[in-house]
Amino acid sequence: MSHECPTCDRDDFDSKKGLRIHHSKAHGESIRNTTTCDHCGGEFESPRNAPGKYCSRKCMGLARRNRVTLECETCGTELEVPKSEADRRFCSQDCRAEGLSKDDDLRSCEVCGRTFSVEPHKPTRLCSRACQSELKADRPRPDDIEMLLWLLYVYEGYGVVETFRRQRAVVGFDDCLKKGDVRDRLEEMGVMQEYNAARWTLQDLDPDEVGDPTPDGDDSWEELYSTG
Template identity: 35%
Template sequence: MACFRAQQTEDTEWTTCNCAQCGVAFQVRGKEQKARAVSYGSRACHLSATARRSRTCAQCGAAFYPKSPTSSDGTLQGKFCSRTCSGLAQRTRVTRVCLQCSAEFQIKLSRAENGRGSYCSKECYTFADGTLERACQSCGKPFRARRSVLERGWGTFCSQACTARRVTCTCRVCGAEFAAKQSVADEGGGVYCSNACRHLGKQDRVSKTCPQCGVQYTVPVSLKEKRRTCSRTCWVKFMGTDPVMSAVLARARREQLTSRAPTRPERILYALIDEAVAELAPDLSWERQHLLLDRWTVDAAIPSLRLILQADGDYWHGLRPEYREDPRVRGNVANDAYQDRKLSQAGWTVLRFWESDLIRSRAACTERLRAAITGRLE
């Protein structure tokens, strides 16, 4: 309690300070002295120290200090000393003479100070700017429009009512009737009744028949030649049945396979083929990544012997039963069986080597390859 009393006494006790602007001594309470970083003896000294200048009220002529300068050169805000003077100035009217018809009229003081209010009406302002006689496109009534307005491409209607005049239009998409502005319809608008119809109309869709399932579907005009089926499922099936597209895909796969580096099993297989051919038939030619039936690209082939050699990965071609739990592996196994069946029907002999056999049992793979080549040579 004693500390509180001492602090209260110190805050309320009057102390003597010197003005930071003029140096005159003045008294101030201790609490105010602590709160101020710099003390001034009067408001005039404070305004002088902060470079704030007085200004004369435009309404009553009294001197006042605006709140803050708007720039570093000391330009001050505020034309009036109070809200009362500001309201009086807004209600004050001054008399002016129209520059067109010489008639007297009254305007606000603020408009006159800003250099506005030279004409008593819009008609006088229009004639002073220079006008031309036009015919309203809506009602046909003659009217005069300013040159500056006509230069902007306006001056088509005589009034706002004619500008907002509505006409009946028919939606291009759904066929519903709706109302649109006359000006919009004259400029080529008023085509769609809603944003939904505009979205469909902007797409400019055409109707097609899916060659796979026979379903009718629509596509944008820009995709008319690219979208040949109604869905991706039908596209995959169609690619497998269309001979032209199958040949294109086969060539693309062959280019992809020939551009990449051979895998480890393929490198071993190619080395075995080189050794066997050099020993058994030096004049025999063989090819890597050979395209057959315009559909499949095999790892290696000896065309003169109608012999195909494939290096299959253990996992992706399903060497073990547990590998075939993967649906992708099951698909590869089914494709391999279908490929072997079709190539056998075409008169080719397919010889497949597992990756593990090529790496760990190279001698057995060599004997198997030599037997196949010898059997075909005989």
């Protein structure tokens, strides 16, 4: 973008700094810096290092008559806004997000019992997609935690995080394993491998790679989920 000299109409300056240097040397004076008044819209001279908002005290006074001072509901910072924004509650997007979160309802998930926050107008009853899916699951879930982890991680092919969420949905928030404990238990069971996102049938499992087909070698698990 080129800049034009307001005195000699030369328009080959690549930057405003170059234009100012030219004007000072060629025409013996600095270029006047102008800005637009926030109230009346007229142009006025303003220092480059401290540009003003109004062209006069009169405009400043008139503008302030049409503005109100509010206090941010989150951090308490005072802000001056037009009367048209008199219902403004926050000074920034961060404060808005934090402030609105305080208005959320605290609800108990109907599947796992975990407490979660949600906007009051939303009819949400469950805390996560994992709980939504488990609510619709048509397969029986075992009571034994290791058998449940084996089902979710090996047989159904979920990753560690989703396995953690699913077992939480099954056994409940108060009795579930924490995420790190899920990983540790899978390692203890000998099934912790780099195939979290894959899916197999029971016949595809290689005992030499993943250990016994079920925890403790309980073959009744295969009968329970047999499709034959």
